[in-house]
Amino acid sequence: MNKIISLVLFLLIASSVLGQAIGTVDKKTKEFYIPGNLKIEFRVFGYQFANDATRKMICFSSHVGDVRANYNQCPLGSYFDTGKMKPEDKILYLGPTGSFAKMSFVSGDGKKTVFYLPKSSFTMK
Numbered sequence: 001m002n003k004i005i006s007l008v009l010f011l012l013i014a015s016s017v018l019g020q021a022i023g024t025v026d027k028k029t030k031e032f033y034i035p036g037n038l039k040i041e042f043r044v045f046g047y048q049f050a051n052d053a054t055r056k057m058i059c060f061s062s063h064v065g066d067v068r069a070n071y072n073q074c075p076l077g078s079y080f081d082t083g084k085m086k087p088e089d090k091i092l093y094l095g096p097t098g099s100f101a102k103m104s105f106v107s108g109d110g111k112k113t114v115f116y117l118p119k120s121s122f123t124m125k
Contacts, residue, residue, distance in 0.1 A: 022060070023082075023122035025093040025101075032091040032103060032122065034060050036081040046076070046115035050100040057115040058105065076105050076113060093124075 022042045023034045034044075043066060046058040058076035065071055067078045079085055088108030095102050100116040107113075 021121055021123045025122055025124050027124055030093045032093055033082040036083050038062065044117070044121040045072070046103060046117045048115060050097040050116040052118070057113070076115065
């Protein structure tokens, strides 16, 4: 009985951690960021289109293997947080698209790449 209760509690805690928003969009600047040193495990992907079955374009993860080797081969890269991106790179919020948000990855040389991030992975502040 104790094992069952422990398992149920673990699943409840794990599901709430996975459902937490890890990023923030600044309402004024529309810039997206994920703070460093989050105390939770997470993995968030940005997709080529507003559908999680399409190509993974960018990854934010607390897992070293995801980030160091760009395990998912994301063309925009894999990062622990937005502070680990190149200083001149940024991500801008463009607007909602169903359960996703349209985002723009702007590199230091001005090149823009659109991708879609699940709305559940960030909040607006």
